[in-house]
Amino acid sequence: MKNYEGYDDAQLRTRQTKNTFGDTHQHMMAFMFLCVVIALIGFGLVCMYSASYDEALRIGKNGSYFFLRQFVFAILGLTVFTVLQFIPMRLIKLSIWMALVVSFVLMLLTLITPLGVTRLGSRRWIEIPFLPSFQPSELLKLVTILALAYWFSSDRFKQYRLLYILVPVSVVLFGALLIIAQKDYSTTLLYVGIALAMLIVVGILFRWILLFIIAIGIPAIIFLLIEPYRIKRLTGFLFPDIDPTGINWQVNNSLKAMASGGLWGKGIGKGEYKLGSLPEVQNDFIFANIVEEMGIIGILLVLTLFFLFAFIGFRTYRNLLPSRKFEAYATFGLTCSIIWQALVNIAVVTGIFPPTGITLPFFSQGGTSLLVVIFESAMMYKMMQPAKENVMKRSYDG
Secondary structure, eight states: OOOHHHHHHHHHHHHHHHHHHHHHHHHHHHHHHHHHHHHHHHHHHHHHHHHHHHHHHHTTSOTTHHHHHHHHHHHHHHHHHHHHTTSOHHHHHHHHHHHHHHHHHHHHHHHHSTTEEEETTEEEEEOOTTSOOBOHHHHHHHHHHHHHHHHHHOGGGGGGTHHHHHHHHHHHHHHHHHHHHTTOHHHHHHHHHHHHHHHHHTTOOHHHHHHHHHHHHHHHHHHHHHOHHHHHHHHHHHSTTSOTTTTTHHHHHHHHHHHTTTTTOSOTTOOSGGGTTSTTTTTTTHHHHHHHHHHHHHHHHHHHHHHHHHHHHHHHHHHHTTTOHHHHHHHHHHHHHHHHHHHHHHHHHTTSSOOOOOOOTTTSSOHHHHHHHHHHHHHHHHHHSOOHHHHHHHHHHO
């Protein structure tokens, strides 16, 4: 006669061992991710201070002006990072749709009210009393990722077939329309690219994805061609020698700055091109200053940190997919958001892509941008933790 009781106990012990190993692995991945994020924030602050010092003096401010602002937002971001870990995931899910509505409202307020601020020909910023100016499109990008993750992870929406596709696609199209109306073409492409990647990874049929690409692609080409400065940028990118002192002046100086760095660089704070030869060096072209001052070693440091960020993010997506689809899809989308932005910025600075205005996450000057990136990282870190309900259940069973 078989001892079923003993067999069941053995199965239970094996299952508990596997669960414990899985939780330990998740904790280890989360700890590694936290170290990478802290390293990116710290390294980014050092590089931004070096790149912005001269620019601060040029505008009549203290040399630490941009650094101190960035540092304050970094501390605020880390505070939000800590607080977010104590908020139940159920409450976050319940607030997603409200946050999406708020994001759309802020985008509309930026476009049609005096709260919107126009800079360099684009109406991307909003100034609310008692708050620093910020770009609502950054919030919209984050919330859209969470909304898509929540929608596609819920089985109850699948029964509506057509609506299952139309609702998320409509959200993305409306968000893209609002961003492009602010004359932020590059952010629109990034926003749509993240959404497209999520549609692919959740398993949407190819014919629907093709229709989505067509629906986005045709307006994208039209908006590209109706703005003369975009045509000039594209022409300058395709024909680099056509206007080396005009359209391509910034990129050419960026390449010269990086070439002058050599293997070890000139030393942190000793870059020369940031002294006026490379405009926006603390923003879009900060990577060029890093390479000039730190050489190939600087390139390896930056790329290694972003590689580890991507590796842990996509590995977490794969690990969570069988049991926690919302966390898996959200982690995938957030990882794409930060990594793609970094790759696009580096591609622009190195002349692979035409200038876009996309900043380098964690490094470029911009307090609210840094705050959003840290918040995205905080969400990823929270999702990497073992589900509390599973931990409580195992404790009860034990």
